[in-house]
Amino acid sequence: MSTAVENIAAAPEEADHNRTERLFAAQQSKALSLRTSTAAERIEKLKRLRQAMFDRTEQIYKACHADFAKPAPEVDITEILPVVMEANHAIRHLKGWMKPERKRPTLLMFGTSAEVRNEPKGVCLIISPWNYPINLSFGPLVSALAAGNTVILKPSELTPHCAQLMDEIVRDIFDEDEVAVVQGAVETSQHLLGLPFNHIFFTGSPAVGKIVMRAAAENLTSVTLELGGKSPVIVDKTADIANAAKNLAWGKFANNGQTCIAPDYMYVHTDIVDSFIEAMRKAMTKLYGDQSRMESNPDYCRIVNDKHYGRVKGLIDDATQRGARVPMGGVPANDDNYIAPTLLTDVDRDSRVLEEEIFGPVLPIVPFTDTDRIIGEINAKPKPLALYVFARDNDFIEKVLTHTSAGGSCVNHSMVQFLHANLPFGGVNNSGLGNSHGHYGFKAFSHERAVVRERFSLSFLFLPPYKGFTRWFIKFATRWLS
Ligand SMILES: NC(=O)c1ccc[n+]([C@@H]2O[C@H](COP(=O)([O-])OP(=O)(O)OC[C@H]3O[C@@H](n4cnc5c(N)ncnc54)[C@H](O)[C@@H]3O)[C@@H](O)[C@H]2O)c1
Numbered sequence: 001m002s003t004a005v006e007n008i009a010a011a012p013e014e015a016d017h018n019r020t021e022r023l024f025a026a027q028q029s030k031a032l033s034l035r036t037s038t039a040a041e042r043i044e045k046l047k048r049l050r051q052a053m054f055d056r057t058e059q060i061y062k063a064c065h066a067d068f069a070k071p072a073p074e075v076d077i078t079e080i081l082p083v084v085m086e087a088n089h090a091i092r093h094l095k096g097w098m099k100p101e102r103k104r105p106t107l108l109m110f111g112t113s114a115e116v117r118n119e120p121k122g123v124c125l126i127i128s129p130w131n132y133p134i135n136l137s138f139g140p141l142v143s144a145l146a147a148g149n150t151v152i153l154k155p156s157e158l159t160p161h162c163a164q165l166m167d168e169i170v171r172d173i174f175d176e177d178e179v180a181v182v183q184g185a186v187e188t189s190q191h192l193l194g195l196p197f198n199h200i201f202f203t204g205s206p207a208v209g210k211i212v213m214r215a216a217a218e219n220l221t222s223v224t225l226e227l228g229g230k231s232p233v234i235v236d237k238t239a240d241i242a243n244a245a246k247n248l249a250w251g252k253f254a255n256n257g258q259t260c261i262a263p264d265y266m267y268v269h270t271d272i273v274d275s276f277i278e279a280m281r282k283a284m285t286k287l288y289g290d291q292s293r294m295e296s297n298p299d300y301c302r303i304v305n306d307k308h309y310g311r312v313k314g315l316i317d318d319a320t321q322r323g324a325r326v327p328m329g330g331v332p333a334n335d336d337n338y339i340a341p342t343l344l345t346d347v348d349r350d351s352r353v354l355e356e357e358i359f360g361p362v363l364p365i366v367p368f369t370d371t372d373r374i375i376g377e378i379n380a381k382p383k384p385l386a387l388y389v390f391a392r393d394n395d396f397i398e399k400v401l402t403h404t405s406a407g408g409s410c411v412n413h414s415m416v417q418f419l420h421a422n423l424p425f426g427g428v429n430n431s432g433l434g435n436s437h438g439h440y441g442f443k444a445f446s447h448e449r450a451v452v453r454e455r456f457s458l459s460f461l462f463l464p465p466y467k468g469f470t471r472w473f474i475k476f477a478t479r480w481l482s
Pocket residue numbers: 127128129130131132136154155156157184185186189190203204205206208209211225226227228229259260261357359385427431432
């Protein structure tokens with residue numbers, strides 16, 4: 001049997017618009033019948049998707065490796081596990097999530113009963129990025145299906161082997177009027193954005209997020225935007241340095257730093273900068289072996305393509321030309337998009353590496369002594385997707401958390417907020433809009449419909465003619481019943 005990985009040459013560059021429109025129309029009518037779908041029916045679909053993750057594990061490894069040399073254990077942790085976890089969580093809780101939530105009447109609404117019903121939004125579009133191609137496509141798909149929707153999924157064209165494999169998986173386990181993959185690049189994406197979807201779930205850069213939101217506005221389509229940006233780290237002098245280095249080395253260099261919530265730049269208290277760099281060196285050697293042999297370590301993946309390799313190398317070059325030092329890593333001559341795990345110090349404040357989202361294995365270190373000053377600097381930038389703080393001093397931690405804003409945070413760790421199924425995952429302003437994961441993901445793909453049932457309320461007393469008792473009652477209600 002030929003696999004998706006072998007078939008990749010057949011993948012179209014842009015989708016056939018006629019097929020896309022046929023799919024959309026078919027899904028519109030299917031979505032109507034799915035309004036009455038039961039928890040058991042939805043759970044059966046989630047189980048199919050979960051099973052595919054196990055049945056296709058070897059193909060997923062191959063596709064991720066072909067796209068950016070992603071190591072199999074990292075595929076397990078960051079592609080397969082999150083999808084299986086999302087599915088398991090939804091399967092466990094879906095019945096409860098689907099139940100209408102009863103609401104107690106307020107004084108003014110005495111004599112009514114009320115509930116919030118979570119109804120499916122309808123036909124949903126999921127547009128995903130390349131950096132966790134399977135996870136960030138099938139994760140939202142779990143939430144969309146749990147909420148009873150139909151879905152068109154547009155994966156990234158930059159990870160074509162994964163896109164082709166997902167197309168094959170979806171064709172295998174779903175009817176296309178329920179779930180379909182539409183492959184293609186920018187033109188395909190923009191054509192899809194012109195259709196009147198009921199919800200768009202987009203994961204990608206803030207720049208494209210704005211394009212998506214503008215297109216959605218044309219149809220007043222609701223959006224969830226999972227975006228990116230520069231996620232700061234603060235390492236206080238009270239931090240457990242070895243622990244901070246270990247957790248940051250993993251958080252930063254897993255997936256080669258191509259993670260939306262990767263630590264982007266780091267404030268380290270001046271008193272501990274030298275020992276922190278030494279601890280990072282040790283932590284990296286422990287995780288990925290000796291620096292000189294890291295290039296051949298199969299656990300260390302690659303930059304996705306030449307364009308991004310050139311971009312990340314350009315950030316390092318710009319910083320070093322402005323006087324930055326490279327205490328660890330750098331860019332050896334090579335032809336396979338390898339950049340060593342790199343630390344930068346003495347970085348000029350105007351360097352591009354401190355301005356643009358790095359999205360690669362480069363970590364600039366900025367020493368600090370004045371906490372208020374760095375809080376001010378963080379608040380002067382667009383709100384980040386993640387902010388990490390390492391300290392033993394609880395007052396310090398509390399100060400950082402209360403005086404900054406971020407999509408999510410970890411204290412004394414990095415990245416693990418993504419794996420907590422009971423927490424919302426999302427950004428704020430420039431880093432995103434709305435949430436995903438677990439119950440929050442289910443809500444993103446549901447419309448919360450308010451339903452009031454009249455029994456014996458006093459609302460008839462508001463009806464005209466507005467004279468005598470009615471006038472008195474309106475004033476009474478405004479003062480005492482509102
Ligand atoms: N918040 C999150 O959960 C999350 C997760 C992963 C990545 N990200 C962010 O995504 C970015 C990296 O991913 P990327 O490079 O794939 O992002 P991207 O925005 O370039 O592309 C994302 C998707 O949008 C499509 N697209 C690209 N240009 C488009 C256009 N002009 N019009 C319509 N569609 C277009 C692409 O085909 C792709 O499917 C980073 O900024 C990262 O922080 C965020």
